[in-house]
Amino acid sequence: MAGIAHLSVGLAAKPAAPRIPVGILILAAYGIDIVFLGFMAAGLEHFPKEGVVVSAPWSHGLFMAVIWSVVAGVIANLITKDQRTAVIIGLLFFSHWLVDFISHPMTAIFPGAPGLKVFFHDSPEVGLGLYRTQLGANLFEYGTLAVGLGIYIFTLIRLRRKKKLATEE
């Protein structure tokens, strides 16, 4: 959970994956949160609430994030039969953990929120805590969004130019 920074990563991945629809790239960057929603529906993980310390090791723990990233890559490989696509989807899944590692514990948004677990509930918590302040959160969210959008738009222009050149030949 780090808001729009994951969206930024999905957008920024476009030049590495020009043939994958950007919606898929963005979805993959949010993949760990989709896993979280599944565990939430099952009652195993919960949204941070004021005064309640909740960690979500099954979706957001480092160990499980690696597992989900590999699983996503394997599924992408089965569907597309393209190893490059599979690696990009796997890396995007793992980018979610890296962004959350930078931002957690995000106490400016959820007071009392914990860091990320390395393994499961009884393991150490990690995180650089950039979202301990609202300023840090805003700078990172909007800064990455500006960069991600810039890269995405630049890539679209470049791809269109390439297409045009190809049809003119």
Ligand SMILES: [Zn+2]
């Ligand atoms: Zn998350």
